[in-house]
Structures are given as structure tokens and as C-alpha cells.
Amino acid sequence: MDFITSNLPPAPVRVLDAGCGNGALADRLRGHGYEVTAIDIDPALARSGVRIADICAFRDRPYDAVVFVLSLHHVHSLGAALDATRALLKPGGRLLVDEFAHENADSAMADRFFASPGSLQRWRDKHGEFHTGSAMVDAISRRFTLISLAQVPYLYRYLDDESLRDSESVLGLQLIAHRRASRPARAAAAGGLAADRTSRSRYSGGALRPSRPQPLYSSYSSLPHSLGRRDQ
Numbered sequence: 001m002d003f004i005t006s007n008l009p010p011a012p013v014r015v016l017d018a019g020c021g022n023g024a025l026a027d028r029l030r031g032h033g034y035e036v037t038a039i040d041i042d043p044a045l046a047r048s049g050v051r052i053a054d055i056c057a058f059r060d061r062p063y064d065a066v067v068f069v070l071s072l073h074h075v076h077s078l079g080a081a082l083d084a085t086r087a088l089l090k091p092g093g094r095l096l097v098d099e100f101a102h103e104n105a106d107s108a109m110a111d112r113f114f115a116s117p118g119s120l121q122r123w124r125d126k127h128g129e130f131h132t133g134s135a136m137v138d139a140i141s142r143r144f145t146l147i148s149l150a151q152v153p154y155l156y157r158y159l160d161d162e163s164l165r166d167s168e169s170v171l172g173l174q175l176i177a178h179r180r181a182s183r184p185a186r187a188a189a190a191g192g193l194a195a196d197r198t199s200r201s202r203y204s205g206g207a208l209r210p211s212r213p214q215p216l217y218s219s220y221s222s223l224p225h226s227l228g229r230r231d232q
Contacts (some may be wrong), residue, residue, distance in 0.1 A: 001136075003024065003174050004067055007096055007176055008065050008094070008096065009094060011033035012033050012034060012035055012122055013064035013065065014034075014037070014065075015034045015064065015067060015070075016036075016037050016060070016088060017036055018071075018072075018085065019039070019068060019069070019071020019075075020039060020050060020071075022045060022050075023038045023049050026038035026050070027049065034160060038050045038156060039051045041055075055081050059084075059088075063088050063089055064089075064093055065094040066085050066088060066093070067096045068096070068097045069098045069099075070098065073100070073102075073130040073132075073136065075131070078139040083143065085168075086143050089179040092178055092179060096174075096175070096176055097136070097173070097175040098172075099136060099175070100154045101132060101133020101134065101171055101173050102133070102171070104173060106120070107119075107120045109155060109168055112164070113158075118185040125230070136173075137175060140175065143180075144180065145178045145180050146174045146175070146177050147178060149174075149175050149176075149177070151173060152169060153165050154168065155168050156168070
């Protein structure tokens with residue numbers, strides 16, 4: 001929750017919670033003043049405030065932010081889900097992904113998860129049908145401007161065991177990305193930046209900023225294990 005609330009645009013804005021589960025996050029965001037649409041594909045989760053819909057086929061007016069919390073790895077097609085997400089975001093809209101990279105688990109992590117020795121193969125069998133962290137990040141980076149990418153602890157949240165917070169920090173991943181502007185918008189932004197640079201050449205104060213942030217990493221697999229970690 002801290003990762004989501006600290007990186008959303010200020011309320012009130014429109015937020016799509018994609019793969020919302022029981023809708024608890026959506027309810028909390030509404031309590032913070034956000035206009036939230038919560039969707040999930042499971043009909044058993046239908047209730048007031050939760051719409052049954054597949055992100056791959058969902059259509060609506062544009063959102064300021066789209067959030068995936070432990071749901072993107074479940075989608076049938078990463079490409080279709082992220083193409084739909086891009087279409088649902090306003091230009092410059094924000095994508096927040098709080099996920100886990102199951103491929104990074106080692107024997108110790110698997111044994112702790114199942115509370116049984118020799119469980120790594122069991123872990124792989126259980127999670128093998130899900131999209132990997134690397135696949136998710138690579139698919140996102142092809143469609144969005146990647147702003148930040150962090151490896152974070154995961155098991156302590158899943159198992160509700162704070163003692164694990166400092167012992168594992170490679171399974172969780174938290175990602176922030178923006179929808180890229182259209183080509184005309186990018187050209188206009190570039191023209192504005194050039195004009196701004198000209199006007200500021202007479203002024204010594206204030207640093208010029210790029211028209212949009214640059215990606216930190218193009219692939220999750222290239223992220224050094226010593227960098228980009230956060231304890232949230």
C-alpha cells in the first residue's frame with residue numbers, strides 16, 4: 001500500500017485497479033480521495049465497487065494511473081494486457097506495478113515458503129505457469145517509459161512474517177512507468193524544450209530538465225542485485 005499511495009498522482013484522479021481481488025486496495029484508495037475503478041476476472045469476487053472484467057478487453061475513458069498489485073503475472077497475454085493498459089492511460093499517465101519475480105527464488109526461499117526442505121522444484125511447479133519478473137519488465141519497457149525499478153522483499157508480506165524482511169530482497173519488484181506521449185506531442189514537447197533552453201540561456205539559475213524521465217533499465221535481468229532495492 002505504501003508503494004502505491006506514495007507514487008500515485010495526488011488525489012482526486014482516476015485510478016484503475018487491474019486485477020483487484022477482493023477490492024480492499026481500491027476501497028482504501030477511495031478513502032484517500034481517489035476515483036477508483038476496480039476490475040477482476042473472477043466472477044466470485046463481484047460486489048459493489050468491484051466490476052468483473054478482463055483487462056485485455058476492458059475499455060473506458062482514460063485514467064490518470066493504472067495499478068497492478070500481484071495480478072499482472074496472472075494475465076493470459078502480457079502483450080494484450082499491457083496494450084490495453086496503454087490505451088486506458090492518458091498521455092503521461094502512470095503505471096504502477098507491485099509484483100514478484102518467482103524465477104529468482106532459491107532453495108532456502110522455497111523451503112521457507114512451504115515450510116519443508118527440498119521444496120525448490122515444488123516452488124517451480126507451483127509458479128511455472130505465471131509470467132516471470134523478467135518477462136513482465138521487458139514487456140512493460142517495450143510499451144512505456146520506465147521511470148524506476150526496484151528489487152524489494154516479498155516473502156515477508158506473503159507469509160506475514162516480519163522476520164523475513166531483511167533476509168530476502170530479490171523476489172519482489174516494484175516498477176513505475178509512464179505512458180509515452182504520441183509523436184506529435186513528443187515533437188511539441190521537444191520544441192518547447194528547445195524554446196525553454198533558448199530563453200534560459202540568458203539566466204544562470206535553474207537547471208533544465210528533460211521532457212520526460214529516461215528509463216533506468218531496459219531489462220529486469222540486467223538490474224544489479226546491489227542496486228535499486230527498497231524496503232516497502
